[in-house]
Amino acid sequence: MTINELYKxxxxxxxxxxxxxxxxxxxxxxxxxxxEPKKVELTSELPLHSFKRILVPPSEVLFDxxxxxIKSEIKSPNQVIFGLTIPDLKAITFLNxxxxxxxxxxxxxxxxxxVGHSLVPTExxxxxxxxxxxxxxxxxxxxxxxxxxGKEFVVYSGSEDGQRILDDFGYKKYEHxxxxxxxxEQGPETQMLKIREKFYDDQTIxxxxxxxxxxxxECTLVCPTCFCFNIFDxxxxxxxxxxxxxxxxxxxxxxxxxxxxxxxxxxKPKFLKNTAERIRxxxxxxxxxxxxxxxxxxCVGCGRxxxxxxxxxxxxxxxxxxxxxxxK
Amino acid sequence: xxxxxxxxxxxxxxxxxxxxxAKLFTLExxxxxxxxxxxxTHGQFLLVGLMGLGEAAFDxxxxxxxxxxxxxAIRKVGSLTNKLHQLKVGDLVTVRGPFGNGLEQVKYxxxxxxxxxxxxxxxxxxxxxxxxxxxxxxVKKLDIFYGALTEANLFFKDEYNLWRKKIGLAxxxxxPSLKWQGTRGVVTNLFSNSQDFSNTVALIVGPPxxxxxxxxxxxxxxxxxxxxxxxxxxxxYCGIGVCQHCAIGPYYVCxxxxxxxxxxxxxxxxxx
Numbered sequence: 001m002t003i004n005e006l007y008k009x010x011x012x013x014x015x016x017x018x019x020x021x022x023x024x025x026x027x028x029x030x031x032x033x034x035x036e037p038k039k040v041e042l043t044s045e046l047p048l049h050s051f052k053r054i055l056v057p058p059s060e061v062l063f064d065x066x067x068x069x070i071k072s073e074i075k076s077p078n079q080v081i082f083g084l085t086i087p088d089l090k091a092i093t094f095l096n097x098x099x100x101x102x103x104x105x106x107x108x109x110x111x112x113x114x115v116g117h118s119l120v121p122t123e124x125x126x127x128x129x130x131x132x133x134x135x136x137x138x139x140x141x142x143x144x145x146x147x148x149x150g151k152e153f154v155v156y157s158g159s160e161d162g163q164r165i166l167d168d169f170g171y172k173k174y175e176h177x178x179x180x181x182x183x184x185e186q187g188p189e190t191q192m193l194k195i196r197e198k199f200y201d202d203q204t205i206x207x208x209x210x211x212x213x214x215x216x217x218e219c220t221l222v223c224p225t226c227f228c229f230n231i232f233d234x235x236x237x238x239x240x241x242x243x244x245x246x247x248x249x250x251x252x253x254x255x256x257x258x259x260x261x262x263x264x265x266x267x268k269p270k271f272l273k274n275t276a277e278r279i280r281x282x283x284x285x286x287x288x289x290x291x292x293x294x295x296x297x298x299c300v301g302c303g304r305x306x307x308x309x310x311x312x313x314x315x316x317x318x319x320x321x322x323x324x325x326x327x328k
Numbered sequence: 329x330x331x332x333x334x335x336x337x338x339x340x341x342x343x344x345x346x347x348x349x350a351k352l353f354t355l356e357x358x359x360x361x362x363x364x365x366x367x368x369t370h371g372q373f374l375l376v377g378l379m380g381l382g383e384a385a386f387d388x389x390x391x392x393x394x395x396x397x398x399x400x401a402i403r404k405v406g407s408l409t410n411k412l413h414q415l416k417v418g419d420l421v422t423v424r425g426p427f428g429n430g431l432e433q434v435k436y437x438x439x440x441x442x443x444x445x446x447x448x449x450x451x452x453x454x455x456x457x458x459x460x461x462x463x464x465x466x467v468k469k470l471d472i473f474y475g476a477l478t479e480a481n482l483f484f485k486d487e488y489n490l491w492r493k494k495i496g497l498a499x500x501x502x503x504p505s506l507k508w509q510g511t512r513g514v515v516t517n518l519f520s521n522s523q524d525f526s527n528t529v530a531l532i533v534g535p536p537x538x539x540x541x542x543x544x545x546x547x548x549x550x551x552x553x554x555x556x557x558x559x560x561x562x563x564x565y566c567g568i569g570v571c572q573h574c575a576i577g578p579y580y581v582c583x584x585x586x587x588x589x590x591x592x593x594x595x596x597x598x599x600x
Contacts, residue, residue, distance in 0.1 A: 062333045065379045068420045072334055098570065103329040203597065228572035231333075231565040235380045242380055244333070246565075256573060259563050260384070260406035269536075271562055271576075277598055285572060292578045293569075 001146070001153045001171065010037035012169050013080050017113065020054055021082040022047050034082070042083055042146075044119035046302055050088055050224035051081045055095065055108055059247040062104070062231070067240040074103055076111040084116040086130055086140070087300040091224035093141040093182050097294045098227060113161060116140070118147040125303035127316045128191055137177045139184055145177075183295050192297040194323055195287045201325040205318065210276025212311050217250035219305035219313075225286070225298050226250070251281050283318070332568050335377065335422035336362045340415050341397055348480040350403040350448075351413055352389075355421065356396065366395050370455050371430030371531065371559055371587040375567050376400060377422045381408045385564055385582075387533075388426065389454040393464050401451040401483055427567045431557055431587045433466055436529035439555075440469040444542055446515050446534025450474045450483050452559060453533070457491050471496035475515030475534070478503050514538070519545045526550035531587065532558040539600040543590055556590040558600070 001009070013019050014034060021034040022041050029047040031054070034040060063072035084092070092114060099105035118132035130136050137145060143162035146153040155174040157163045166174050220226040230249045235242035249256060256278070257271040272278045290298030299315070306314045342354035357363040368388055377383030384406075390399035404413050415421070443453040453472050459465045472495060476482050479501065491497050498518045500511035511517050515538060525546055532542050539558060546556055562574035562581040569583030577596035579585060593599040 068337050068379060068422070070334060072331060074331075101329070101332065101568075102570070103331045106329060200595070200597070227570075229565065229570075230573075231382065231571070233380050233382050240379070244379075244382075246333075246571075251572060257563055259561060260409065271598065280597070281575070284577060285575065288578050289575060289580075 001155050001173070003151065003153075005171070006146070006153060007037040007040075009169055009171070010034065010040060010082065013082070013113070013165075016078060018077055018079040019082055020051065020079065031081070031083075040083060042117055042119060042148075044085065044121050046085060046088070046121050046123075046304065048222055048304060048307065050091065050222070050302075050304070051084060052091075052224050052226075054079070054081055055092065055105065055112065056099075056227055056248075059245055060104060062244045062246055064243050065233075065241065074107045076108040078111050080113040080115060082115045084114065084142070085119060085121055086116065086132060086136065087121060087126075087302045088224055089114070089116045089140040089142050090130075090300040091302075093139070094225050094290075094294070094296050094298065094300070095227065096141050097182060097296060113144065113165060114142045114158075115144045115146070116142045117145065117153075121302065123303060125306040125314065125316060126301055127303065127319070128189070128301040134177070135184075138180045139182055141179060141182075188291070188295040189297065192287070192291055195297075195319055196291045198322055198325045199284070199288050202322065205321055206276040206280040209279045209313060209318070210274060212313060213252070213275050213279050214311055215252040215254075215275055215278065216310060217252045218308040218310065220250040220252065220282070221248075222304040222308050223299075224302060224304070225290075225300060228256075228285075251285070252278050283322075287319075287322075332424070332566070335375075335383070335424045337420050338362075338423045340417050340419045340421065343415070343417060346401050346483050347403075347485075350401055350483060352399055352401045352484075353412070353415070354390075354397050354399050355423070356398075357423070358420070363396065366398065368392055368398075368426040369430035369432055370459070371452060371533075372426040372428055373586060374398075374400070374423055374425040375427065375564070376412075378408065378411055379422065381411055383422065383424065383565075384408050385427075385561075385567075385586075387452040387559070387586075389451045391458040391462065391464075392455055393459060393462065399454075401448075401454070403448055424567055427582050428586050429584065431531050435557070437466045438468060440471070440525075440528040441465075441467040442471045442473065442525065442528050442530040442546075444473045444515060444530060444532045444534070446475045446538045447477070447481070448483075449533030449535070449538075449559070450476070451533075452531075454484055454487075456531075457487075457495055461490065461494060469496070470494070472498070473515055473518045474499045475518070475538070476501055479505055479508065514541070516541050516545050519549070523549050525555075529555045530557065532556070536561075536600055552591075553594060554589050554591040557587050558590065558593070559586045560588060560600070561586070 019034040023039050031047050063070050142158040145156040157176045229246045231246045258268045261269045286298035337358045338355040341356050344352040346352045373385045373387050375383040386400045445453045460470045500517050560581050564574040564582045565571040567582045569580040574581035576599050
């Protein structure tokens with residue numbers, strides 16, 4: 001497909017969908033609804049804020065209640081997320097495992113056309129980034145993929161929805177790649193398994209990071225795989241009515257592990273007692289619980305957390321240190 | 329697709345003042361299907377809530393075999409439990425669950441079972457006691473150690489006489505009145521040198537500071553780490569191992585617990 005055909009295709013997509021695509025606004029690369037197809041920027045650069053808010057909204061209604069009557073309508077607009085790099089496709093693949101039984105996420109994903117491309121991020125705070133190869137694609141969740149070849153694109157479909165939209169648009173020269181699940185035939189990634197194995201070897205690292213980290217939670221916001229949430233009720237002005245909602249939270253916030261118990265004048269009991277325990281918890285989630293649960297790391301190596309950290313905590317460095325194991 | 333976040337509705341059938349700041353609620357599902365499908369294992373919990381105030385986790389304290397209704401003993405400790413205490417017979421609550429792993433019978437079948445409850449942790453023990461009295465618990469012997477603060481804090485007082493016909497129930501009070509004839513101090517004061525726990529399985533439920541000292545006493549008397557079980561409390565929202573609030577090392581309290589063996593937890597920093 002040529003670039004002009006691509007612009008036409010984008011034009012076609014915007015007729016019936018909201019098309020989220022990377023664009024340059026005031027110098028920053030952001031994912032916003034596309035109005036003018038030529039404004040799309042296909043680049044190896046990662047937008048600081050990923051697709052995450054589109055598939056896992058910062059806040060969403062689980063159901064409406066009216067006294068004790070529950071009304072739940074799971075709706076999602078038809079949308080396209082265009083221009084995702086391989087690490088971000090990996091993040092979607094991961095979230096699809098986490099929310100495999102979540103009707104809200106699955107409904108949204110069903111209504112969303114995921115479109116990736118092959119330009120590989122190369123900034124030095126990134127790590128375990130996979131290069132594009134056809135055998136990488138079969139383990140990624142996508143509907144369409146544009147592999148850059150010279151000035152043109154080789155087009156792949158990764159789902160029936162992807163095929164249908166190309167057929168409807170009238171493009172025939174695509175290849176189909178069947179999604180075979182997130183894990184490669186040779187098994188889970190060895191780097192991830194090594195980190196898992198050595199995770200508890202050196203406990204001094206958390207004490208040190210605990211002194212540095214300011215618990216701002218920025219890393220959890222920009223992370224494409226951080227998804228933890230609170231559930232809360234939002235009552236209406238009408239008595240007995242309201243909504244049960246869920247919203248993003250961060251394991252760095254002090255009330256994350258707080259339970260009821262003490263009287264109001266005393267501090268309530270918490271299970272993550274200090275910054276060191278909270279930052280360990282964040283790493284534990286990504287490199288212990290996720291590998292155990294899904295055979296996938298809860299980290300795609302995009303390095304966004306390192307980029308935003310106000311005190312220079314570098315995830316790549318920390319993982320290298322975990323891999324070194326016990327300091328003797 | 330099944331929506332795990334939609335609660336069932338249950339009606340309050342009976343309320344009994346259980347202790348100075350606690351009430352025993354008897355609840356019944358409104359929907360016949362919910363009622364028919366309800367079953368649970370000792371130690372499993374429900375997320376019970378009120379619209380507008382959200383949900384919290386409570387251990388079920390009724391029999392696992394008589395399932396027309398179910399019971400929760402709830403202490404007033406926060407905004408939701410305060411509101412629950414204002415409920416009247418006929419009022420409705422939301423219920424999700426049961427969740428997690430309790431203590432299944434295969435883990436203690438044909439052995440002796442020792443339940444150690446501190447404070448609210450004693451609530452969990454009632455479902456074992458009721459099933460044992462109804463000859464539905466396959467153990468050689470059932471003992472319960474209970475540590476509470478004062479006489480006024482004791483749960484299920486009216487039932488002790490009945491329990492004691494078959495169950496070894498030992499109680500200690502940390503701050504009793506002058507009239508108290510029984511053991512004083514913390515729950516470990518109920519251990520004695522003559523006890524041998526080499527063929528016993530234990531379940532500990534109580535405030536976190538209690539666990540380590542109790543585990544030590546059990547180990548001293550021959551109990552294996554794989555026979556020491558404990559139920560953990562954590563903040564939780566989803567109940568299905570997603571939201572992350574209740575995570576401990578590689579585990580989720582809501583999904584892998586709340587009952588864990590010491591064998592599972594002993595190497596995990598911050599577990600107890």
